[in-house]
Amino acid sequence: MIEVQNQMRILASDLIRQKRVDFIIGYEQGTLAHTSRPCIIDVRTSGPEVSEKLVWNSYCSNNLSVYLQKFFAPPVQGRKKDAAPPLRIGLIVKGCDLRSVLNLIREKQVPRENLILIGLPCTGMLDKKKMEINKDELDIEKNIQDSCLECRFSNVKGVDFEITGKTREVPGDLYEVVRLFEARTRKDRLAYFEKEISRCIRCNACRQACPSCYCRECFADQKDMKWLGSGTMSDTMIYHLIRIFHQAGRCAECDACFRACPEEIDLRTFTRKLAKDVEELFGFVTDFNRESIPPLSTFSSGDSDSFITEPEEGG
Amino acid sequence: MDGNSMWEPKIVAFLCNWCSYAGADLAGVSRIQYGPNIRIIRVPCSGRINPLYILKAFQNGADGVLVSGCHPGDCHYISGNLVARRKFTLLKNFLVYTGLEPERIQFSWVSASEGQRFAALMDKVIADVRKTGPMENQIKEPRLAYD
Amino acid sequence: MKTGILTKPEIQELFSSMITKNGEESRIFVPATIEGRVILEEFSPEREIFYDFANFLRPPKGIFFPQREVLCSFEQERAVEVPPAAGRIIIFGIRPCDARSFLFLDKIFSAGSSGFADPYYLGRRENSVIISLSCIEPSEGCFCTSLGGGPGDESGSDIVAFDLGDRLLFEAHSAKGENFIEENTTEFRQPDAADQNAKKESLQAAFNAISRISTDGLVEKLDDDFSDSFWEEITATCLGCGVCTYLCPTCHCFDITDEKDRDGTGTRVRTWDSCQYPLFTMHASGHNPRAEKKQRMRQRIMHKFSYTPRTTGDVFCVGCGRCVRKCPVNLDIREVIRKINGE
Known part of the structure; x- marks a missing residue:
């Protein structure tokens, strides 16, 4: 996972350096134990070094696509003629996030051309509640989220940049x-x-x-x-x-x-x-x-x- | 059914304007007898029916809900009932899954010329709901831990 | 100060005898487990009091200020008031942080701040005894010591109980509490030096485990920060749900609505509301002064750390950490305060 995290950071800093995105949505370290949380980085005002903030671990369970729609939602009063061009968003996706993104694209809420999708291989995320009960933090399979146990889409497809790695087996x-x-x-x-x-x-x-x-x-x-x-x-x-x-x-x-x-x-x-x-x-x-x-x-x-x-x- | 001997089922029927409502009309002018337990709500098309309407009917005291539209292929708006069919299939499965008796929520197709079918359908739905009994009163307070 | 010791089985017996005593009915709330969840539950002799927990998911404010409360019912032109509930309420086992929150809610619902005394809240509150249970194992996210509280803090409690393993040490901190111990004095044993030592040790351990923030000069700093772009940054990931406000022991905003039934009758109900919802400030015209989540989050922080210190003299946060632990995106109020402090 550290390898994936490193590759993700390099990729993100490249995107920032090449000015291909306005925002990067990913995960950062949370304030509680066993917690990663979403972060939205405005890279127009920050250098490529902010990519060091991004993390990738077994606690990145939030679905980041929830933040996408508001970037592209038309304003209540209707879009003005001289409005700024829509923003370009770099989004870190695992299988489920990508499925949500594609839903938003199908439903025409989000333009695909304004997204740069960075697909990560997912081995399943850990469930904090299960960890509290089981106490055994190292036993990944025992503490994995139920949704991940039933996941058949941990291996992302159709993204702009894919970082390959170990993914989950399709369950029965x-x-x-x-x-x-x-x-x-x-x-x-x-x-x-x-x-x-x-x-x-x-x-x-x-x-x-x-x-x-x-x-x-x-x-x-x-x-x-x-x-x-x-x-x-x-x-x-x-x-x-x-x-x-x-x-x-x-x-x-x-x-x-x-x-x-x-x-x-x-x-x-x-x-x-x-x-x-x-x-x-x-x-x-x-x-x-x-x-x-x-x-x-x-x-x-x-x-x-x-x-x-x-x-x-x-x- | 002791204590409920006076109870008569209340059934809300959502009928599409072009077929089923006309079918009900035909049953009426043809003087075909059927139970008086139906409250009809006319809607433009069965595709217009929001699942929320059905749940609100139950919340407001309906013992059963019937939804009826044109036969597949005969929709006045070409495909309204075909889109509705998918929605209702899922809805019925889902409500039954969460514990609603399947008799309480019924769907059918009735054309403008099927007065006889409409009356027979009403009798069947009324009999089904009667057999199932009154809807348990769903309007109750949540059991919050210390309210 | 009146003190006394009871063993845990004795407490169970004491409460069993108090449900009806001298012709007076009491509702007693105690910590209990239901399907693995620790909640504050109404006591009955069969219900075993549970001691091994950090804190409840829900704040105890709902006992005095329920999430949904019918104020009156009406039929056509005629309205019938629903009187406030009567009867004594004993709350046992809430943590000192939550007990402290009652002090703040009292200020809101009594005549002091608005000139209007809320009969529903006060009717229940005035007839209540609060027995808090000192904190042994604070949770991650707790920060009560930074806000004037502490694992054995007595503010808001009539009695503070200290868990010493097999027995509890009770200390009365109000006239109500003294009365309570006096009324039941035959049951209580006097504490000795060993009891006092055990109490001190358990408090120190808890105290050391609690995280700290600084609130010095926060009111002035918040004044300067009102239109700062920083609010947009910190709320970027906020989902706009109401978890933080509904689980907050001091959040007290409510809405009053009339709900009409199909037969012309209806009720007027008071329900919790949350400043985190856009609907909270939506005008009838469609204009919304707090249309964006940065404005709504700013309101939440300002209300607790700037407005109420001015109007009531208190920071409306007890540091219970519920919002920290339960926020779906880990938007940590401690971190927000630290950022305002410029840390």
Whole structure:
């Protein structure tokens, strides 16, 4: 990993020296133990030596693409004619970040030509909560994040600069958590969902941490037509159901929502379900293919009608 | 169903303007009998239905929700119902996954000429929801640790 | 100062006997574990008090100032006020930093600062006894000693309890606390020199483990920094969620909304709000004076370290470290203060 970090720093300083980027988004050392955190460096005002700030280790779990959209979002009053040209962003990506970036490109939120993607090989990120429980910091496999255990995209493709190295093997069962949950009784599932959601404090961290949640006005914040109340159980359930459902066919399975939650609500059991259904029903995965069409933006005449109610003695 | 003997299911039906609503109209003018438990909300197209509408219906006391649009291929807007079909497939699976009874959320296709089918569909949906029973009151306070 | 010693099983018994005593009902909150999570939970004789933890995820402010509280209900033209809850509240086992936060919240919700005394908060608060539990193992991110607190600090507590292993040493620091020990005096044993020594040792160890920042002259420095570009730098990675404010024991901003039900009835509810949301300052016209996150983060820091020292005389931060530990992008308030200090 040190080797990858060194190469990343050299690459970043080259990009700065050649003035090919205005910003570099990467990771820096955090203030707590076992923590790396996102950093956004304005390289127009700093020299190539700032690349020494960048780190790459097993704690770089944040999805950095969450910062991209705001660089390119049109201003509320509309873009002025003499506005400055859009900025060029150098972005450090691992597999899940890249999947989110491609989502933003597919959804035309971010212009590909303004991005310089630096792809890093990922061996999985460590889960601080697991480390606290297991105590054994060195046992990587035991402390790896659940999302990384199910990752098939640790080997990035289609980036501008790729640093090669060890990546994760593609796992066998991708949706075990969903299958186990599906096997439980309905009452059990509802009770679990309610139990998890009852801890929600509506801090919106799950929404804010998600790279796909970029709506200018979230349905949960609408005031003119107020959809959600002030946090009764049903309001909170609706908030989560709709927030997760909005990620159907868009979720990059990075688990940023799950990690951001201060109450450690098990969101992944539910986000995974939509990923599984989208893959099984429509054959779509948020992969590295830039040209693919998001499944809910299109349709096929062969889509299943099996969920349709047929009246018993039809007319 | 002791104590619920007076209970009648409340069902909200989102019907598309061009087919299913006209189908309901035809059932009416043809004087075909079906249960009175339906509250119809007319929408331009089944593609217009936001999943949030369905959840809000449940929150506001519906025991069941029916969504109906034109048959695939017959959409007034060409593909609205085909896009909706994908969305509803996922939605139904997802809500059932989180613990909703599948009988409470139903989708169907009814054309403007299918008054008979509409009435039969209503009877089936009402019977299904009746069998499932009243929606548990979802409007309750969150169990925050010390509120 | 009244003091007393109780063993841990005796404490369990004492609280069991206090749920209803002399015809008075008390709600007692104690540390407990539910599915591996340590939370402040309402006590019942079956619930075992849990001592081996650093601090709760949630601040205890919710006991007096719930996240969601119905103020009145209405039906057409007629409104019915919902009276503040009555009954005694005993909080046992919160850390001294959190107990200290009650002093600040008291200033906000009593008539002193605004001329309006909040009957809901005060109704619960006035009838409460706070028994804090000294800190043995501070967490990473704690910095209470820099803000006037400490692992055995008594401000805000009626009684401070010191965990000496199998037993607890109780020290009363207010009339309420003295009454509490007096009322239950048959239960308490007097501490000896060994108890006092054990207390000192545990405090010193905790004290040494707590990180420090300097807040000298911060109010003046913040005045100079108001329009500094530095705010943009430090908030660059902020996601704009409300974790820091909702988990803060002293953040107290709220919103009041009317929620109408489908049958013409409705309720007026007060809910926590957060200065980190754009909606917090959104005007009806659509104009938003704090449209950007740098302005919102500046408000949060300024409110705690500049405005409240002026209006109430206190820095509204107890150094509990929740925002430090739980920020999804590790935006560390200690670091922000250090940067303002020019360190």
